[in-house]
Every structure is written in structure tokens, then in C-alpha cells.
Amino acid sequence: MNPQKADMIPSYFPQGDLVGVLTTQPLDRLLDYKAPEGGCHLGAFVEVPLGPRKVLGVVWGPGQGDYDHAKIRSVIRVLDVAPMRQEMRDFLTRAADYTLTPMPAMLRLGTRAPGLGDAPSMRKVYRLGPRDPDRKTAARDKVLGVLRDYGGLAFTLGELAEAADVGTSVVKGLVAQGAVLEEDAPRDTPYPRLDPDYGGKALNPDQAAGAAALRTALRKDGYGTTLLKGVTGSGKTEVYLEAVAEALRMGKQALVLLPEIALSGEFIERVEARFGMRPAEWHSGVTMTERRRCWRMVGQGDAQLVVGARSALFLPFQNLGLIVVDEEHDTSYKQEDGVLYNARDMAVLRAALCGAQVVLASATPSLESWANAQAGKYARLDLTARFGAAVMPEMAAIDMRVEELPQGRWVSPTLRDAIADRLEKGEQSLIFLNRRGYAPVTLCRACGHQIGCDHCDARMVEHRFQNRLMCHQCGETKPIPVICPACGAADKLAAVGPGVERMGEEVAALFPQARIAVLSSDLYGSARAMKAHIAEIAQGGTDIIIGTQLVAKGHNFPHLTLVGVIDADLGLQGSDLRAAERTFQLMRQVAGRAGRAATPGAALLQTYQPDHPVIHAILNGDEESFWSAEATERRAAGVPPYGRMAGIILSGPDLKALFDLGNDMARRDAPLARIGAQVFGPAPAPIARVRGKHRLRLLVKADKSAPLQSALAQWVAQFRLPANLRLAIDIDPQSF
Ligand code: ADP
Numbered sequence: 114m115n116p117q118k119a120d121m122i123p124s125y126f127p128q129g130d131l132v133g134v135l136t137t138q139p140l141d142r143l144l145d146y147k148a149p150e151g152g153c154h155l156g157a158f159v160e161v162p163l164g165p166r167k168v169l170g171v172v173w174g175p176g177q178g179d180y181d182h183a184k185i186r187s188v189i190r191v192l193d194v195a196p197m198r199q200e201m202r203d204f205l206t207r208a209a210d211y212t213l214t215p216m217p218a219m220l221r222l223g224t225r226a227p228g229l230g231d232a233p234s235m236r237k238v239y240r241l242g243p244r245d246p247d248r249k250t251a252a253r254d255k256v257l258g259v260l261r262d263y264g265g266l267a268f269t270l271g272e273l274a275e276a277a278d279v280g281t282s283v284v285k286g287l288v289a290q291g292a293v294l295e296e297d298a299p300r301d302t303p304y305p306r307l308d309p310d311y312g313g314k315a316l317n318p319d320q321a322a323g324a325a326a327l328r329t330a331l332r333k334d335g336y337g338t339t340l341l342k343g344v345t346g347s348g349k350t351e352v353y354l355e356a357v358a359e360a361l362r363m364g365k366q367a368l369v370l371l372p373e374i375a376l377s378g379e380f381i382e383r384v385e386a387r388f389g390m391r392p393a394e395w396h397s398g399v400t401m402t403e404r405r406r407c408w409r410m411v412g413q414g415d416a417q418l419v420v421g422a423r424s425a426l427f428l429p430f431q432n433l434g435l436i437v438v439d440e441e442h443d444t445s446y447k448q449e450d451g452v453l454y455n456a457r458d459m460a461v462l463r464a465a466l467c468g469a470q471v472v473l474a475s476a477t478p479s480l481e482s483w484a485n486a487q488a489g490k491y492a493r494l495d496l497t498a499r500f501g502a503a504v505m506p507e508m509a510a511i512d513m514r515v516e517e518l519p520q521g522r523w524v525s526p527t528l529r530d531a532i533a534d535r536l537e538k539g540e541q542s543l544i545f546l547n548r549r550g551y552a553p554v555t556l557c558r559a560c561g562h563q564i565g566c567d568h569c570d571a572r573m574v575e576h577r578f579q580n581r582l583m584c585h586q587c588g589e590t591k592p593i594p595v596i597c598p599a600c601g602a603a604d605k606l607a608a609v610g611p612g613v614e615r616m617g618e619e620v621a622a623l624f625p626q627a628r629i630a631v632l633s634s635d636l637y638g639s640a641r642a643m644k645a646h647i648a649e650i651a652q653g654g655t656d657i658i659i660g661t662q663l664v665a666k667g668h669n670f671p672h673l674t675l676v677g678v679i680d681a682d683l684g685l686q687g688s689d690l691r692a693a694e695r696t697f698q699l700m701r702q703v704a705g706r707a708g709r710a711a712t713p714g715a716a717l718l719q720t721y722q723p724d725h726p727v728i729h730a731i732l733n734g735d736e737e738s739f740w741s742a743e744a745t746e747r748r749a750a751g752v753p754p755y756g757r758m759a760g761i762i763l764s765g766p767d768l769k770a771l772f773d774l775g776n777d778m779a780r781r782d783a784p785l786a787r788i789g790a791q792v793f794g795p796a797p798a799p800i801a802r803v804r805g806k807h808r809l810r811l812l813v814k815a816d817k818s819a820p821l822q823s824a825l826a827q828w829v830a831q832f833r834l835p836a837n838l839r840l841a842i843d844i845d846p847q848s849f
């Protein structure tokens with residue numbers, strides 16, 4: 114077994130001793146219990162009685178014993194999983210302090226293990242049987258379809274019924290007929306060993322130097338972060354997979370975080386080609402059974418590599434040596450619900466606490482990471498050329514002020530000609546528009562009314578494939594009306610502005626002979642269906658791809674030689690100080706899709722402001738000067754990464770109550786003033802109303818070195834929240 118196991122268990126409580134248990138229940142203190150028969154270790158996962166219920170907890174330390182010993186109840190049982198390690202407890206504590214999150218909520222992230230309390234051998238699982246059912250029904254087909262889709266994977270009864278959306282009796286019926294097999298669940302099986310020396314590629318000199326630097330850093334056996342920067346296609350993935358290989362050789366575990374689960378299919382295959390076996394996967398597209406296996410195997414050191422979404426940071430790694438954050442600038446690393454944390458920053462914290470290395474990979478790093486490298490806090494590796502023959506695409510603006518375009522059309526003649534040229538040569542084109550649906554606005558031509566969501570401060574977006582209007586804030590849908598809900602005029606409602614679905618129509622009309630695919634996350638029933646479609650497109654089964662942000666990220670489309678951006682100005686509107694950075698990153702990423710194989714690519718940006726400095730920087734690709742200029746502006750404004758910020762979001766049904774509290778908070782800011790912090794607002798939050806609740810935001814700005822968290826905690830503690838009003842603290846908000 115692992116030699117570190119002994120110091121994993123620093124302390125032990127014999128039966129009857131008092132232990133302090135942190136539960137996942139919203140309480141602000143540890144609860145005292147007596148250690149059960151057989152005692153328990155510090156960090157043990159336990160089930161404890163709380164009132165009439167049994168709840169999950171972790172033994173966090175000795176009990177306080179500050180009330181009647183006789184009344185203290187016993188731990189019910191110790192769960193059959195390795196105790197939580199000291200470094201994980203430290204990580205949760207520090208992460209809670211940083212994000213000002215109560216510990217129970219933090220613990221919930223660390224215990225998101227399906228069936229944590231189950232005894233593994235007690236369960237039945239179900240898989241595809243050898244026979245067809247004697248009679249087919251829609252419900253039976255659904256069950257068999259799910260089992261076929263997940264090729265060979267076993268489900269528990271509940272999971273299978275839920276995935277197929279049928280009652281459990283349907284499954285049982287299929288079992289009786291031999292169409293589905295019922296088996297005892299195997300104990301969670303370890304993942305196959307990965308071979309670090311299996312399929313490595315011969316690296317070019319840049320790559321080899323990068324890989325060597327990462328290997329050296331790993332061998333030093335301590336914390337460090339490296340920014341790995343290189344244009345899309347420069348071979349960053351190959352380089353960091355070498356670091357993964359080195360971690361495996363050292364007997365350590367590695368974690369690769371990806372921003373988008375849609376990317377993981379392609380990525381897993383690459384890992385398999387490199388290491389001979391598939392790694393463990395952790396994200397919302399993975400079945401409960403598999404997640405449960407992953408959590409347990411990670412905890413006992415029998416999963417060497419995990420590929421996952423941000424929450425994989427909270428897996429109970431035993432011997433973590435390396436965390437890779439791919440596309441580190443991606444905004445989806447920020448969790449915007451529940452515990453508000455940025456997985457990139459938490460990866461650095463986790464690594465610092467367990468002495469691991471971090472690799473932040475990106476073609477367009479966040480200004481935060483760029484500045485940290487600049488300041489010498491992070492090492493920096495640059496891959497300057499694209500791998501092999503591929504070169505960065507030629508970039509050019511299409512000046513929309515001079516293009517002749519009929520009303521309701523968005524593909525300029527210049528772009529149209531470029532697409533026609535690619536079609537003739539049998540090459541792929543990508544039309545990029547970061548707007549899902551058919552049209553962003555449904556407008557009444559009689560009265561000017563725009564159809565909005567009933568619950569949010571957002572317009573309803575027409576989705577013609579689904580034939581409904583949808584709110585992108587809360588997901589609410591409604592039928593597309595024929596009569597204007599405001600003035601009652603019939604047949605006056607018009608779709609205004611383009612979404613990707615509408616671009617599909619326009620492009621189909623322009624190029625009736627072309628094979629066209631619209632790629633948008635909402636057009637798929639499942640992550641699997643989306644992956645399959647993306648793979649097919651990558652094979653070259655499509656002439657013109659029309660896509661949202663989804664296509665900007667990491668996919669390899671080897672036949673793609675032209676990228677056309679419908680509206681390069683889209684991200685530059687609004688007052689967000691990060692708008693320039695976002696637009697720059699997104700446009701460079703999208704452009705990077707073109708010409709990844711031997712054929713050189715081109716990127717054409719339709720814009721009404723070709724002289725805008727950000728558009729200039731995108732076109733000439735002078736990244737260092739773009740970032741320097743951005744850095745200068747942010748430093749002058751005292752905002753991140755040169756100052757610290759926090760958002761306070763107040764939400765509730767009563768706007769006046771929110772403003773009353775918000776104004777009161779802005780006035781009574783002494784704890785903040787003491788550290789020199791300033792309060793702005795209250796003002797409507799970037800999303801001002803969601804699901805019927807209003808949202809206000811106060812922004813707090815402080816010096817980089819100010820003790821912001823403790824001041825915030827003191828400040829917020831002064832106020833009593835009326836019932837039904839919620840306050841959330843967002844450290845390092847995404848927009849400011
Ligand atoms: P990035 O992660 O920077 O976008 P990738 O690592 O995905 O770049 O590399 C781009 C393409 O070049 C991929 O198809 C990859 O397989 C290929 N490639 C990169 N490095 C090598 C190498 N040393 N030998 C062979 N192929 C490589």
C-alpha cells in the first residue's frame with residue numbers, strides 16, 4: 114500500500130471519546146458525539162443522529178464537551194471510505210475563508226459522492242441482456258436505448274429508470290424476459306493502470322523544452338505554478354501530457370480540468386492514445402455509478418488520472434502531484450451558483466496545500482495569470498509556433514459600414530465570396546455568432562412591444578427548432594404567440610436580429626448545395642449526442658459549421674480553413690471593464706479554429722468599428738502589447754488583478770426592501786473604511802431579475818494587500834436580513 118498511509122491518520126478516538134463533527138447541515142458549529150464502538154479516526158466520514166434524522170459528517174477534531182456528557186449521543190457508524198486527509202480539511206477551510214462560504218456548504222462539495230454511505234456489495238446493477246423482449250413498447254425501448262447508448266455500463270435500478278424516464282417495473286419486466294440482466298454490483302473496480310511510456314509523440318524543440326521544464330518542476334517535489342501559453346494548435350496538450358506522464362512515473366496522481374464537458378470525449382481519446390488506457394472521468398455527464406467509482410478509487414489511490422470539471426478539485430486525492438487547468442481563462446471555471454468559487458484559483462490553493470504543481474494552459478491567458486507570470490509568481494512557458502506546418506490564420510476585418518446588405522441578412526458579400534471559395538475547394542468554413550436560438554428579440558411591429566420573460570429582466574429568445582420562446586436566464590419557455598400580448602394586434606410579431614438558427618437559414622439559402630450544421634449547446638438532447646455530432650463534423654462530414662461559443666473551445670476541426678465572425682463588436686458593448694479582455698480572448702480562440710492542419714486558414718471579422726483598439730489588437734495579434742495596455746488601465750482603475758474586488762448580491766422579491774438594505778449597507782461601511790476599501794452601489798446586478806427575484810449588487814474595491822475577507826465578514830455581520838432576502842458574497846466577481 115501507499116507508504117503515506119500512516120501519516121494520513123494523525124489521530125484516533127477510542128470508543129466513548131468525544132469527537133467534534135462537521136456536518137453538511139447549515140449549522141455554524143461542530144457537533145459533539147461519542148466515538149462509536151471500534152472508535153474512529155480524525156477525518157472519518159460518519160453518520161450521526163441530528164434530531165430525528167441521520168446526517169453525514171466528518172470527524173473534524175476532539176469534542177468540546179461543554180454540556181452534559183450523559184446526553185451526548187454516539188456516532189451511528191463510520192462509513193467504509195478512507196478518512197478525509199488533513200490537507201483536504203485544510204483546503205476546505207481555506208477555501209471557505211477565501212470565498213466567505215460557511216463550512217457545511219464547503220463540506221458538501223467535498224462529499225458529493227453518490228452512495229457514499231452505501232455498502233458496496235449490497236447493490237444490484239442492470240445491464241443489456243442477450244434477448245429481445247417478446248413485445249416492444251415505447252417504455253421498454255427507452256430502457257434498452259439507454260443501455261445501448263452507454264455501451265456496457267451497468268446502472269442501478271433507480272438510475273436506469275430515471276435515465277429512461279420510466280417506472281422501475283418496466284425494468285423488472287425486461288429482467289423477467291432476459292432482455293436486461295440483473296447482477297450483483299461488482300465492488301467498485303480500480304481503473305486500469307496508465308502507462309506513462311505508451312504513446313508519447315516526438316516533440317519539437319519548443320515542446321521538448323517545455324516538457325523538460327515541467328518535469329524538473331515536478332521532480333522538485335513541491336508547489337509551483339506554470340503558465341503554459343501558446344496559440345491554439347501549438348501543441349500545449351502534448352506538453353502537459355508529458356507532465357502528467359512524469360507525475361505517473363513518480364507514483365503521483367494527476368488531475369486535468371477542462372472547461373466544457375463537450376470537450377472531454379475527444380480529450381479522453383487522446384489520453385487513451387497517449388497512455389494506453391482511459392482515465393477516470395468526473396463531470397455531470399458521467400453516470401452516478403461511475404462517479405461513485407471515481408470518488409472511491411481516487412480516495413484509495415486507484416485512479417491515477419482524473420479528467421474532470423471544476424468540482425473534481427474536491428475529490429479526495431491521496432497523493433496529488435499535478436493539476437492542469439486547460440483553457441485557464443475560460444469563464445466557466447467560475448461557479449456562479451451556490452458556492453461562488455473560481456476553479457483556477459482554487460486549483461492553485463489546493464496545489465499549494467499539498468505540494469503539487471499546477472499548469473495553467475491557454476492561448477489567451479486571463480489577465481490575472483498573465484500578471485502573476487509577469488510578477489514572477491508563476492513560471493511561464495511559451496510555445497510560439499503552431500505545430501508542424503500549420504500557421505496562424507490570416508486575420509482581416511470586414512468593414513460593415515461599406516458592405517451592401519439587405520435588411521434581415523447578416524452575411525456580407527465579402528464573407529459570402531470567401532465561403533464560396535472554400536466550398537469549391539472542398540474545405541470547411543465556420544460561421545461564428547455567439548447567440549443561441551433564432552432571434553434575440555421578438556418585436557411587435559404595431560406597438561413596439563418586445564416579449565420578455567415573466568420572471569426575469571430578459572427578453573425571450575425565439576428557438577425555432579423547438580418552436581418556442583425561451584428565457585436564457587431561467588430557462589422558462591412559452592409558445593411563440595401570434596397575437597401581441599401588449600396591443601392585441603394579430604400577425605404583427607417579428608423576429609429581430611440574428612441567432613445561430615437564423616444564420617443557418619440564411620447560409621442554406623445562399624449555399625443550397627452545401628452540407629450545413631448548426632452547433633449550439635441547446636440543440637442536443639444529451640452531451641453524448643453533441644459529442645457524436647462534433648466528431649462527425651471533425652471528420653469532414655460538413656461544409657459549413659454555424660456555431661456559438663461552443664465551437665470556440667478546444668475542438669479540432671482539421672478540415673476547417675475559414676472562420677467568419679458575424680458580429681465581432683458584440684462583446685464590446687456595455688460598461689464591463691473585462692469586455693476588452695473577453696472579446697480579445699474569444700475572437701483569438703475562434704480564429705484559432707481555422708487552418709490547424711497543413712492548409713493555411715483565414716479569419717474574417719465583420720465589424721462596424723474596424724478602428725477600435727481591441728479589434729486592432731485582435732487583427733494584428735500583438736498580444737503582449739494588448740495585455741500591457743489592459744494592465745495599465747486596470748492598474749490605474751485599481752481593479753483586479755491590481756486591486757481586490759467583491760460583489761455583494763442581494764436578492765429577493767421586494768425591490769424596495771433590497772434597496773433599503775443596500776443603502777443601509779453602503780452607509781454603515783466602517784469596517785470597510787478601516788481597511789481603505791470603497792463601496793459602490795447598490796445598483797441592479799448584471800442580471801437584475803431572475804426567476805421572479807430582483808437582484809441588486811454592491812461592489813467593494815480594496816487594495817491588493819488589504820484584509821478584504823475579514824472586513825467583509827465584519828461589515829456584513831452588522832445587518833439583519835429580513836426573511837426572504839438573500840445575501841451572497843462573490844469574491845473576485847467576473848464582471849465589474
Ligand atoms: P494545443 O493544445 O496547443 O491546441 P495540441 O496539443 O492539441 O495543441 O496540438 C495540435 C495538433 O498537433 C494536434 O492534432 C496534436 O496531435 C498535434 N501535435 C502536437 N504536437 C505534436 C507532436 N510533437 N507530434 C505529432 N503531433 C503533434
Ligand code: ZN
Nearest residue numbers: 566569584587
Ligand atoms: Zn426568465
